[in-house]
Amino acid sequence: MLISLVVPCFNEEEILGRFHARVTEQMTRLGHDFQLVYVDDGSADRTLPVLEELAATDPRTRYLSFSRNFGKEAAMLAGLQHADGDAVVIMDADLQHPPELIGRMLEEHARGYDQVIARRTRKGDRLTRTLGARAYYWLINRLVDVELVDGVGDFRLLSRRTVDAVLELTEYNRFSKGLFAWVGFPTTTFGYENAVREQGSSAWTFGKLLNYGLDGLLSFNNKPLRAALYLGMVLMSVALVYAAWIVGFALMKGVDTPGYVTLIVVVTALAGVQMVIVGVVGEYVGRIYYEVKRRPHFLVKAGNTVVPNQQAREF
Ligand code: UDP
Ligand code: MG
Secondary structure, eight states: OEEEEEEEESSOHHHHHHHHHHHHHHHHHHTOEEEEEEEEOSOSSTHHHHHHHHHHHOTTEEEEEESSOOOHHHHHHHHHHTOOOSEEEEOOTTSOSOGGGHHHHHHHHHTTOSEEEEEEOOTTSOHHHHHHHHHHHHHHHHHSSSOOOTTEEEEEEEEHHHHHHHHHOOOSSOOHHHHHHHHOSSEEEEEEOOOOOSSSOOSOOHHHHHHHHHHHHHSSOSHHHHHHHHHHHHHHHHHHHHHHHHHHHHHHHOOOOOOHHHHHHHHHHHHHHHHHHHHHHHHHHHHHHHHHHTOOSOOEEEESOOSOOGGGTTO
16 A cells, blocks of 8 residues: 655745654654655745755655745645555644654554544644634534534545545635545544644744635635625615604604714615625635636646646646
């Protein structure tokens, strides 16, 4: 059985050597054939030369390098396309995903699970991020059809048929957490204590996280659109009742025109609501725009594995 390890790397020059050594040691101990698929996501540092060097010294190393930073989603997609393994493990290059857990994943896989997920605790995260994540997952699980769990990330093992299924999903706006959940197949989860990043800093700024969150919300179904519609209907009914009340009041008690403040409040509130709704519609239209352009998910500028595997050729 061949195990592929898919590793997206963005500015990871300093840690890659250590990562490679630790993973290699671990995989050798487990006694499986393995292959490493590094994807350099347009790093600005020496990540690419480091990868070239690793590939030159270790024939089990595949790498490719993007023409610019396309994001972790694109990097994972590229990695999956270029992985030949009977099982594929996706892991971060920053050693926050302990290679020691691969053995446990393979055990679970041997028990018949197609997806083995390592779920991390939020130890070492800033409180704001922990609370934000909690609120976000509460909301998203009410809005999307697939079940998303906090702490469940991209560190997971996928069986061959799961990888093939994920590669069938060719959408441009990729939200892997959701795609993996959508694909299904027997899945199991185990927890592990989150390791604090050893070097560098997380590439996730608040803005990036916010956009990622929105992608998750909007890439699954049209429930936000539906919610906007209901909100509009409720507000319209309230406005109608209020209008009827004012007209009735004026008919019975004669014309009376206080309520300038009420008027302004109602007008601005409704304008706000309309903008939100137009925004939601716009998000979907924007997504359609990106999908119909059918641009490639990434462009490769270098690598030792330029031809993707069979399933991926149509991309
Ligand atoms: N990464 C990437 N492209 C990006 C940002 C990150 O390929 O635009 C990689 C990064 O090199 C790392 C993994 O994705 O291997 C997770 O990134 P990071 O550690 O910054 O995220 P966090 O652990 O905070 O979720
Ligand atoms: Mg990290």
